[in-house]
Amino acid sequence: MVRVQQLSELEEVIDYCTLPMESPIADGRRELIRNMWNERIKGTKRNVEVWQALLAVRELVLPPNEDRDTWIKFAKLCWKSGRISQAKSTLVKLLQFDPESSPELTLYHGHPQVVLAYLKYQYAVGDELKRKDAFSRLQDLSVQIATATNSYSGMLVSHGAISNAGVPLTARVYLTLASWKRALSPGLDDDAIQEILVSYKNATLSAKDWGKAWHSWALFNTEVMSRYTLRGRPDIAGKYVVAAVTGYFYSIACASTTKGVDDSLQDILRLLTLWFNHGATSEVQMALEKGFTLVKIEMWLVVLPQIIARIHSNNRIVRELIQELLVRIGKGHPQALMYPLLVACKSISILRQRAAQEVVDKIRKHSGGLVDQAQLVSKELIRVAILWHEMWHEALEEASRMYFGEHNIDGMLAVLEPLHAMLERGAETIKENTFIQAYGHELLEAHECCLKYRATGEDAELTKAWDLYYHVFRRIDKQLPSLTTLDLHSVSPELLKCRKLELAVPGTYSADSPLVTIEYFVPQLIVITSKQRPRKLTIHGSDGEDYAFLLKGHEDLRQDERVMQLFGLVNTLLENSRKTSEKDLSIQRYAVIPLSPNSGLIGWVPNCDTLHALIREYRDARKIFLNQEHRLMLAFAPDYDHLPLIAKVEVFQHALQNTEGNDLAKVLWLKSRTSEVWLERRTNYTRSLAVMSMAGYLLGLGDRHPSNLMLDRFSGKILHIDFGDCFEASMNREKFPEKVPFRLTRMLVKAMEVSGIEGTFRTTCENVMQVLRTNKDSVMAMMEVSNTYSIACSTFAWPILYTPSIPKYSAY
Structure with missing residues (x-):
């Protein structure tokens, strides 16, 4: 494909050369060819060899100093690909002299854009002395540019769609100055802070529609605010909060007109954090109200759960502003609010219920039919999700644990009381009516015994009640397995x-x-x-x-x-x-x-099977016990649970030595039509497992047993489900804590390539972790708000308490 593009551009080069000189029509044709080349290379694969081959053709008629933007991009590509010397030679070609051969020059000659690119190269690859020299020369360049334009007004241009080429050079110089000064000033004293802020401010003034400048300005103000807060100076920190809020709003507004929501998500999340923590002050409130007018309402849809999580804020100003924003969203996008708002309406927190209901009532004024339908569908889906049989089964199990295990009579009665109240309200469906006919009399009699116990305190009444409850529980327990289909x-x-x-x-x-x-x-x-x-x-x-x-x-x-x-x-x-x-x-x-x-x-994710189901199918077909490894361990050491750690390891190794553990690898091979399909699936399996291993480690994800891992039948990719144990919850639990960072057992490794983890798996893990570390600000902003969201929602509860089961031993 590159060769074909080269041939095509060679024809265009001939056309370019044969056009007559000093002809307006010919000049227009040349300009058209140059623009076409610029657009074409934007879609070209970012590979040094590919770009080098294409630029070699174009250089026949277009010298590098006439196609400066493209050659600077090529130098940056060489630099990012590890070809440092090639990046330098490209920049030297553009400068038309080698700065290293003339160190006495205080100012580098050449186009300012090329000088900026070379200084960035010098700063990136040099030692501390060269970085300081690059910073000093960049300061001189900023003065040179400012003097040439006499004022910043010549650079204050507005662009509807900001691109790299469309951002004024002055803004880029000031932004680079600020970031370098920040890196060279680890202590960050007051003078350095003011100098950095001036550079960031000049960058935003030079390019008011450049989101990167506003983002950097806001991020640095947030950092300074945090520093002053830790020093116990909230009075000084306050003004930086307002500046940060303003910067984030402008950054989000710029992103909404360019690349979209994904690029501004970090700013939205950090803005929410500042809003919820500092929104009570009048200055921040004014900045927020002004900022909401700058940003498109669609930008808030991606963070609706986080906003609704704070709908019951204890601070009246924050709460009212959240409700006002939600009402505005409801006018434009009522569908997006229906399900999350109705969840908040079911909270046990009265304040949260009222706040959510107020927003629902305001949306009802213009979308009444939609609200009624959403409430009906939500209510009925909840009814179908947990039938009365299941409610009572779970409640009786929990009440039994409290009564017989913990001797907590008040807790037992508190669990059962809401369900008795539900029975008194009567049945609304055929299934509920059937339940009342089958169990209503006994449950009513048991409830009367509980009421008598409350009045008299006689234990005999509770004993009688539990005889009835146990009888009902056993009958429901036998009935539930036959529940295979439900008719609406x-x-x-x-x-x-x-x-x-x-x-x-x-x-x-x-x-x-x-x-x-x-x-x-x-x-x-x-x-x-x-x-x-x-x-x-x-x-x-x-x-x-x-x-x-x-x-x-x-x-x-x-x-x-x-x-x-x-x-x-x-x-x-x-x-x-x-x-x-x-x-x-x-x-x-x-x-x-x-x-x-x-x-x-x-x-529903189609065409996926759990690893548990795949391994069970494989072993059943070969008459192998599903828990073969566990059986070997018990046969070798029947008192395994009472052995010391070193002995347990020996028993475990015995089980490994007497089993192959290649079940998953065999499944991948047997379910592939051809070896090509198998190779593609195995590669996809390894890569997807690596990606999720890194993401799961970042998330502190646990409980990764074979029933929570699924395999796509066609692509071979691994899919994870059930994320109940996050933020290292499984590492810190009392029973069976998981100490490993992520699940990588023998069976998973043997399904990889012949080198195991040393190959595609390791390379993918390293690349993914490098991306996550490079973008740590975005990731940490999401993690911080998600953790805050979990805390804000911790007041939720439900009459029936669900106790997660203790994970069973698995050799997978």
């Missing part, structure tokens, strides 16, 4: 009646995409066989497509929602990096829509 006719006739709604299909709404609304709900749901019995729900959309979801009860999905948001940021960073974008490195995501504090919808 019996569990939620209201959902069955829903047709042609205004409400969008959950997880599909996007401000830039056509609206897909709910046409109807498929009448039958499939119950997945597992402890929590999630349901497979299908919604038919207005676009004619079927959208499948996993409807889960007994689980808080709000943390999974935040994890998906973090993975979206990681994917953007990997896509923007040259090394990782070429390898198609990304984390597969899915929609997560919380409906209440303990239920929600998860987008």
Whole structure:
């Protein structure tokens, strides 16, 4: 392809040369060819050899000093690719002299843009002395440019779409000066702070529509604010908060007209942090109110969960401003607010409920039908997610633990009381009516015994009550396994009646995409066989497509929602990096829509199987016990749990030595049609496992057992599910703490290439971690706000408490 482009450009070179001189038409044709070359090279692969081959052709008619921007980009590409000498020779060619051969020159001669590029090169590859020299020469260059223009007014240009070539050189010089001064001033005294701020300010004045300048200005003001706060000087820190807030708003506004929301996400998250921590002061409030008028309302859609998490802020000013913003969002994008707002309305926090309800009521004024439909669908989906049979089963199990295990009678009664109140309100569906007919009499009698105990304090009443509760529990426990399908006719006739709604299909709404609304709900749901019995729900959309979801009860999905948001940021960073974008490195995501504090919808991921299911299928076909390794350990040491650590290691090694552990590798081979397909799947498997290992380590992700790892049948990529144990929660638990940074067992390693982790896996891990470290500010901003979000939502609760099961031993 490069050779074809070279041949094409050779024809254009001939055309360029044969055009007559001093002809307006010919000059216009030459300008057209140059513009075409500039646009063409923007889409060219960023590879040194490719660019060098193309520029060699163009150099036949276009000297480097006439195509300065392209050659500077080529020098930067050489530099980033590790070709330092080639980068230097390119810049020397543009300068037309070698600065290192003339160190006595106080000012480098040449075009200021080339001088700036060379000074950046000198600063990047030089020692401390050369960096200081580069900084001093850059100061001279800034004075030279300012003198040539007499004032900054000549540089104050406004661009609708800012590109690298469109940013004034003065702004670039001042921004570079500020960043270098910051790096050369580790102590950051007051004089250095003011000097850096002046440079950043000049950069923003020279290019008012350049988001990078505003972003850097805001970030540095945030850093200075933090320093003064730690020194106990909040009075001085306050003015930097206002400057930072203003800078973030301008940066977000610039991004909304150029590359979009993904590039401004870091600024939005940091702005939220400043807002929630310092929004009570009048100066910050004024800056916020002014800033909201600068930013498009769509920019806030990506952080709606974080905003709604603070809707019940204790500070009235912050709370009212949040509600005002949500109402504005509701006018333009009511669909985006429906599900997250209704979750907040179900909080046990009265203040949170009221704040969310106020916003819902204001949205109802212009979108009443939509609000009513959303409330109905949310209520009925929660009803279907947790049937009365399951509610009572979970509640009786928890109450039994409290009564018999902890002797906590008040806690036991508190768990059961809401469910008895639910029974008194009566049944609304056929399934609930059936439950009352089967168990209502016994539960009513048990409730009366509990009430008598409260009145008399006689333990005999509780004993009688638990005889009845136990009888009900055993009957429900036998009935639940037969619950394989659910008909909406019996569990939620209201959902069955829903047709042609205004409400969008959950997880599909996007401000830039056509609206897909709910046409109807498929009448039958499939119950997945597992402890929590999630349901497979299908919604038919207005676009004619079927959208499948996993409807889960007994689980808080709000943390999974935040994890998906973090993975979206990681994917953007990997896509923007040259090394990782070429390898198609990304984390597969899915929609997560919380409906209440303990239920929600998860987008169904097609064509995926859990590693547990794949290994079980492989072993069953070969008459191998699923827990073969565990059996060998128990046979070798029946009293394994009582052995000292060194002996446990010996038992474990015995199990490893007597099993191959290549089940997953065999599965990948046997399920591939050809060796080419197998090689591609194995490579995708290794890369995706590496990406998620690094992302999981960053997130402190635990509980990675084979049922939480899925394998795509066609691509071979690994997909992770269930993100309940984040921020190293599994490392710090009392029983069975996980001390490893990420899961990389023998079976996972043997499914890689012949060198195991030494190859694609290690290279991918290093590249991904390098990208994450390079963009640590963005990642940390997301992590900080997500952690704050988790704390803000910690007041949520539910009558039925779900206790996670203790992880079982697995040899996978």
